[in-house]
Amino acid sequence: MSLVDLPLVRLTNPDPLFPSLFILHLNNGAENRFTLQFVHELMQALDHIDHVLDTLDSTHAERGGALVTTSSGKFYSNGLAIEAAMEQGDTFYVPYMRMLARMLTLRIPTVAAINGHAFAGGCMFALAHDYRVMRADR
Numbered sequence: 001m002s003l004v005d006l007p008l009v010r011l012t013n014p015d016p017l018f019p020s021l022f023i024l025h026l027n028n029g030a031e032n033r034f035t036l037q038f039v040h041e042l043m044q045a046l047d048h049i050d051h052v053l054d055t056l057d058s059t060h061a062e063r064g065g066a067l068v069t070t071s072s073g074k075f076y077s078n079g080l081a082i083e084a085a086m087e088q089g090d091t092f093y094v095p096y097m098r099m100l101a102r103m104l105t106l107r108i109p110t111v112a113a114i115n116g117h118a119f120a121g122g123c124m125f126a127l128a129h130d131y132r133v134m135r136a137d138r
Contacts, residue, residue: 020065
């Protein structure tokens with residue numbers, strides 16, 4: 001079930017019996033480079049996760065939960081859209097760093113399901129998760 005469906009990210013819940021289980025699909029083009037809009041949409045998805053966790057009944061809260069991030073294609077994330085980031089300066093870097101901090105401190109376990117390359121800022125995003133998994137032959 002889709003919970004948040006934005007142009008660059010999609011947050012789903014694969015099993016209604018576990019409402020605190022989330023999959024966050026990165027969908028910012030073939031390389032999933034971080035832009036200001038991408039960061040804002042990731043933060044909106046994290047806001048939604050916090051809202052769901054705040055409203056869980058005790059039965060569902062006791063089951064725990066997790067957030068899995070993934071994408072499709074050759075890249076998990078090829079880092080920052082560096083030209084835009086350099087041009088925007090702190091207007092970009094401050095929200096990007098806040099998003100990484102938010103991933104690091106999310107109250108449910110986070111898993112980066114790395115489907116492809118994760119360079120530079122994309123690697124930092126993956127490292128902000130509690131766990132990282134990927135195919136051994138990649």
